Amino acid sequence: MAKMTSRQRVRAVLNGEIPDRVPIDFGGSQTTGIHMDAYIDLARYLGIDAEPPKVYEQFQMLARVEGYMRDWFRTDVVELENDSLSWDIVNKDWKPWVNMAGNTVLMPGGFNPTQDEKGYLYLYDKRGDVCARMAPGSRYFDRFGEPKNLRSFDDDPIAPEDWKKRIPRYTDEELKHLQQRARIIYEYTDYAIFGGFLKGSKLGTTGVFAGYDLEEWFYILVSDPDYANELFHATAEAAVENLKLYLDACGEYMDILMMSTSDYGTQRGPMISPEVFNRVYVPNYRIMNDYVHEHSKVKTFFHSCGSIRTLLNGFIDAHVDAINPVQLSALNMNPKELKEEFGKRIVFWGGGIDTQDVLPNGSVDEVREHVKNNLLTFKEGGNYVFNTVHNIQALVPPQNIEAMLETVMEYGKYE
Secondary structure, X not given: OOOOOHHHHHHHHHOOOOOOEOOEOOOOOOOOOEEHHHHHHHHHHHOOOOOOOEEEEOOOOEEOOOHHHHHHHOOOEEEEOOXXXXXXXXXXXXXXXXXXXXXXEEEOOOOOOEEOOOOOEEEEOOOOOEEXXXXXXXXXXXXXXXXXXXXXXXXXXXXXXXXXXXXXXXXXXXXXXXXXXXHHHHHHOOOEEEEOOOOOOOOOOOOOEOOEOHHHHHHHHHHOHHHHHHHHHHHHHHHHHHHHHHHHHHOOOOOEEEEEOOOOEOOOOEOOOHHHHHHHHHHHHHHHHHHHHHHOOOEEEEEOOOOXXXXXXXXXXXXXXXXXXXXXXXXXXXXXXXXXXXXXXXXXEOOOOOOOOHHHHOOHHHHXXXXXXXXXHHHOOOOEEEOOOOXXXXXXXXXXXXXXXXXXXXXXXXX
């Protein structure tokens, strides 16, 4: 088979065709990236001059995969990033910052944590309230404090139209920047372009939704599904307004679009029943996906951790093109069974290696065998993009990452 460019390779998979090899995604999205410390450890191990990396997503502490590191990963995907990804911190005016592991990274100019006498670091939102905290010795910030729009059962329910008005829309300036970056990536590289989207759209979040916390939102889903559907429908309408703006600016350059990062699964099963998911989520997700498909050639990407096997038919009915991260360690997420049942109807984007145990704790030989088995299972018949099960976390041995990638390159080719 003739060698393809990265863009051709990814597009082939998304269009149900067989590429020359399995496409690889490292650093192409907020759920397929690598923690800054793992990135630095890997660069040092490989002898690649890649320090200090830019930490473009400050909640998960993701390093922007660039230059020689992008080449080494053989990644076929590049993210079209929004200007801001975490806590309204705009990714510009980069400056050095030494984290608690002693590594020097680059943070945006608006990243200004304070430290108390116990060694805790704090970040603040636009109102000046604490929004995140990092414990001494930690490598991550945790969300901190109560959401400012948190409601209680004693409050009057928010009207769907009022909720819709609260959802922010892309500004002309944001769209101009996105369009410029998308055009440059498209014209001067052959990477597939992954759109970040998710402009405050809260696309079906299972956390705080319309001001309700998780417990209350689940209660509403069961006790008043009609109201939940009205709220979700208002969200879908706002999302379509944002999608129109986004696709008008960037759609001609895009290949795939991040539509949701909400989690619907735990280690042991889905958070909500398939019946509730199909009644409330599926029809509204279908509105969003159909708009993308009817107004562009772009494909849609949904992320959900956990055991979501019983929800996959719902995602397919909602016209989702690709699902990520395919969490192998969760209940009922056996690769062979998933591929046999769903592999012809949806693209599996992930599932390459378990990041909870095998990648951080396994031997090099265990990593190779694990990746080989998963890859040979998922690649059969196409409809597969290789990625780890979610982002590569801190403290992962670099030799395991190397073994993973070498195995993909050895067994990922199609005849």
